[in-house]
Amino acid sequence: MSETARRTGILGGRFDPVHRGHLATASVARRRLRLDRVLLLPSRLSPHRKRPARAGDADRLAMVTLAAQDDPFLEPCNLELTTDGPSYTATTLRRLHERGHPRTSLYFIVGADAFADIAAWHDYPRLLDAAHFVVVSRPGYPAASLADALPAVRPRLRVLANDTDPPAEEVLRTPVVFVIGGDTPDISSSDIRTRLANGCPLEERVPAAVAAYIDRRRLYVGDPPARELHD
Secondary structure, eight states: OOGGGSOEEEEEEOOTTOOHHHHHHHHHHHHHHTOSEEEEEEOSSOTTOSSOOSSOHHHHHHHHHHHHTTOTTEEEOOTGGGSSSOOOHHHHHHHHHHTTOOGGGEEEEEEHHHHTTGGGSTTTTGGGGSSEEEEEOBTTBOGGGHHHHOTTTGGGEEEEOTTOOOOOGGGOOSOOEEEEOOOOOOOOHHHHHHHHHTTOOOTTSSOHHHHHHHHHHTTTOSSOOOOOTTO
């Protein structure tokens, strides 16, 4: 199978730091849709955040690389870190198209809390035609509630129950929005930064290699920033 023909999941975010909630979201999407791999893309400049990331680009990419090292289905990717300007999803997907990835081989993974704001994303609604979107439940944000919350998107929604096989590739001639329920840990990057700033243990909220890197680099030491959504 060629590189561009593989079912490729994409999980973007600041990853400031990457944590087990991110990894669980990637795992749920990969297993339910039988993805061949999931790219972890740290964003350079998040268009939805008021403050810059606390850790630098190199540190966030290094942490993502460490988080992916023991999972053969995860791959770190610096695509957004090498793009000037805000890290718009529409721009990222367009760059993947330019590299030869068909839009129906791309699966953009997002938590239900973040997808609830999809109408405010750059180039909406056209960006929904650039890839499949995979919306995964997050604590307090069940993906099944999206049909009522986003009536304009309802015709695109495809709910995947636990006993439902994903559609065959030849059936998916146009992108859809897959909705996946499932338990993912109630963890956020902002809470992790607060714990570190207050000298509290991480208690396995991040992989051990990431925790060791944070400690070695003395990241997030100092006053914790205000909490931000979808972190």
